[in-house]
Amino acid sequence: MNNSTSASAVYLKAGVDEAGRGPLAGPVVVAAVILDPARPIPGLDDSKKLSEKKREALYPQIVERALAHCIVVVEAEEIDRLNIFQATMAGMSRAVAGLAPAAHEALVDGNKLPKDLPCPGRAIVGGDALEPAISAASILAKVTRDRLMVALDASHPGYGFAVHKGYPTPAHLAALQQLGPCAQHRRSFAPVRLALDQVAPLREGHDC
Template sequence: MLLNNFSNFTLEAGTDEAGRGCLAGPVTAAAVILPENFTLNLLNDSKKLSEKTRDLLKPLIEQQAVCFSVTHLEPIIIDEINILNASIKAMQECILKLNTTPLYIIVDGNRFKPLENIPHSCIIKGDSLYTSIAAASVLAKTYRDQYMNKIHEEYPMYNWKQNKGYPTKEHREAIQKYGTTKYHRMSFRLLPEQLELDL
């Protein structure tokens, strides 16, 4: 059973990201403020849900939320500031984009940077404990998947529609065969050490 609140503030935003471990595509974050006494059957950490369930939950979260926002940070920024900083930056940008300013922020994971004097707490596995973080995890994942499906049309040989940019054997074989694209994260190890990429 997910908990609705961590703090005593009603305007509490939950935030989470998707795509940290991918070789291609953005890191995507979402932030959500939910109403008091919010309940939504099936809601859980997005990683524990099927794609069909996430797609079902997405419009329900959007309709019922006090407010929500989503941010994509592109590979060029990830390569520039590293994936941890990019994940934090994406979550911060989401919170700043909310049309209601939260009084408290709860963050999935163990790292965040203070934002405009709004108190925050980092919660390990927060997306399986609190409704707002779980809702943010569903939005981050579904919006990122949509993005990857879209760029799949541009570069179908990497099969991003299926692997969403994660380091699958198939994805790495495609990188070895076709090289990299503007959507690949050049600061990541795109191929195992035994495979070299001719650049």
């Protein structure tokens, strides 16, 4: 059965999940996935419960076998402009809107739904462990974001992004105090604002 035949024969449910709401730096990544019931993917689960090796192995299978998938990267600048919650909701709406074929329903991990989804939606607490399509979306989002943070580590060395992926670990907070924020740090997050406030007087004193 090809994808077009499968898509026309079933009610299409898109799983939607994000990765990276908590970090101090880098984007939040949102993915939406419509699985093909004719091409099951064994081993799907909440990305947080899977090893990096397992996530990386599942990623190409999801991309190849899903009826549709869409990955949206919401950069730090938009997070600061909208706030992390609104930026995540906007990313979810974009991811669902980017699916082809379009979904009949969006199953969103968590307890909140974006207001402007292009189809009816359902919020499912713990959905990344309950709904295979949400599990698949969580894996795409997590793998994509981890890869972006490894690349960010290469362009902004010293912060340890490849290790902690931007989360507020003691090592990251120490580097933030020592180096000050980089362009990909989220200025709207308190530890980054504090580091900026501490760096500004030092720069003024140096300029004088």
